Structures are given as C-alpha cells and as structure tokens.
Amino acid sequence: MSTLAKTPVTIVTGFLGAGKTTLIRNILETANGRRLALIVNEFGDIGVDGDILRSCGIESCTEENIVELANGCLCCTVADDFIPAIEALLSNPNPPEHIIVETSGLALPKPLVKAFDWPTVRSRLTVDGVVAVVDGAAVAAGRFADDPEAVQAQRAGDESVDHDNPLEEVYEDQLLCADLVILNKTDLLSDDERRTVSGEITAAIPRAVKVVEASEGKVAAEVLLGLSAAAEDDLANRPSHHDTEEEHDHDDFESFAVAIEATDNPEALVASLASLTEAHDILRIKGFVEVKGKPMRLLVQGVGNRFRHQFDRPWTPGEKRASRLVVIGEKGLDRAAIERALAGLTAKAA
C-alpha cells in the first residue's frame, strides 16, 4: 500500500527536558490549520506536558485530539496503551491528518517505531519521521558522556560492575533512531560549543541525518512534518543498545511526586529547588504550584539546576489548588531526604 493513503505519524523523542513539549507547541502554532492530534507520554504521574499543550488554545488542535498516556513509558506499553490510543484517534468522525507522539524523556523510540511494522498498524499508519530533540547545553556540559574518572574508580573497585551509563544509552538510542535532529537550546551555547556538539551528533549517527539548530524549539512545522521517512521499513538501520532485550524496564531511573505548601516567593522557591537538585543529582523537577494570593497557577520546570517558572493559567473555579512537583532521577535518589527538604522549602521561602 502506498504511504500516501496512510496517516503520517511523527515521533518526537529526546532526553528529559530537552525541549520536546516546547517544540510541539511550536508545531501547533505553525501548522497552518492542519488537523493534528497529539499523544503525550510522560515519566512520572503528573501530566505536565499534556496540560501545557492543552492550554495552547490553537484551533486546529482541540482537546479531544490530545491524548495523555501518563505514568509509564510508551516503549514498554506499546500494545496496551499506544495502539488503542492511536486507534481511537483514527476512528474519530473527523480523524487527524497527522499524529504527533511525544515520548517520555526516558523512552527508547525504536520499540515504538517497531509497532508501526505490525500488519494491523502498517496498513493505516506510517512513521513520517523520528525527530530527536537534543539539549545542547546538557551535551556540552558532558551530561551524557561517561566520566572517565568515575569509570576508572569503579573498575578498580570491582571488575564485574556494569560500566554502562544509563543516561548515555538513552540519549544515544534516541539519536540512532532519528530522521532529523533538533539541536535545541543553542541560546545557551557559544559558537564553538555549537559546532562541537553538532559534530558529535553527526559522528554518533552512522546514517546521514540532518541536524537543525534551534532555540526555544522554534522550528517550523514544514521542516518537521512531511519527512516521509517510513521509518518502520528501515528498522535495521536504527541500532539500539537494547536490540537484544525483549523489554527494557526503566530500572535505571525513578520518579515520585511530592505535594508542597503554597509559596509566596516563587524566586526563593526556585532557588531552593536548584540547590536541592544539585545536592541530590536530580535530573528533572516539574509541576504546578500555588502562589499565595495569586489567581494564576505557577508552572515550575527544572532541567538539571536550570529552572524556569511562569504563571501558565488561572486556577479554574472549584479546582483544587494543589502544589505538586514530580522529581525524576537515576535510581537511588534519597527520596526521604528530598521529601523532607521539599516540606521545609516553602517555610524558608516565605
């Protein structure tokens, strides 16, 4: 069957906090009336990304066309969650012209692409392209590279220890599956760093894949959609660290949600969160917070120790003004200490 008759699907991948949601928001804004549907998957049980996208207010993307698959990683729940969600979208009386899937930052895109090779799926859908969003600042800071000293120390201690770096594996798997790489957050890079990171990305991918530089995910929908890659026909060229495993369970990472008190000093709150992140090597914190006396809810986002906060929308009448943050890191986070610190934060910020 020709790919022309199939609904194209763009998979947007990229490590935690790389800028996937920001990029998709931008696609929605530049889609020129094209009927889009979104499937949004997050690691952690607060649907922050879905909420951000739902509040975009763009006509071509209505609420029923945004499906949130929270709590888990799409790559491990393809059959149970993903396929039914996509089938529901296709059975709408007015089905989408293009579907965009935002994977969680810890998901491996290849199992998802594989699902499009299943007979029942491939007759109706095609993977138009896998877009990998890269946090240029994180790569330049060496977040995905093995720390040679640490590896050396580990080797000296125990020959049998697995030296794989889980961050690096996820990052590389996402790059290796890509049809297009968006080198994002270039506003945080010098010209030299930009060239170095771009060169490293190109060197890491054996196929010729274009790297487009961006900041704030600003890449027009025309560049991102319509790649016609039919990625499901090209799985062999997308190697993965997990090709030999039946399933990859995100044992290397963990997340939990914490309720905190309302704050009256967002700047102080965010500064404390940044210190907490450094002290505990947290990868990502995000969530919504009540600011005392304010009608709007505060969106708080941290990637490493870089935090942003903004009022995103008014609390709606009857809505519980809950302040909740999701904390994501490598396995072994000191949850009790983090929870204790978060419980004390607002007291300090007040």
Ligand SMILES: Nc1nc2c(ncn2[C@@H]2O[C@H](COP(=O)(O)OP(=O)(O)OP(=O)(O)O)[C@@H](O)[C@H]2O)c(=O)[nH]1
């Ligand atoms: N400085 C800078 N910050 C950015 C850029 N793009 C996104 N951000 C910020 O980075 C944070 C994470 O962006 P998101 O778009 O939520 O990233 P994501 O990949 O969807 O995050 P997860 O779904 O948690 O993996 C937010 O605070 C964004 O405002 C950029 O180009 N430059």
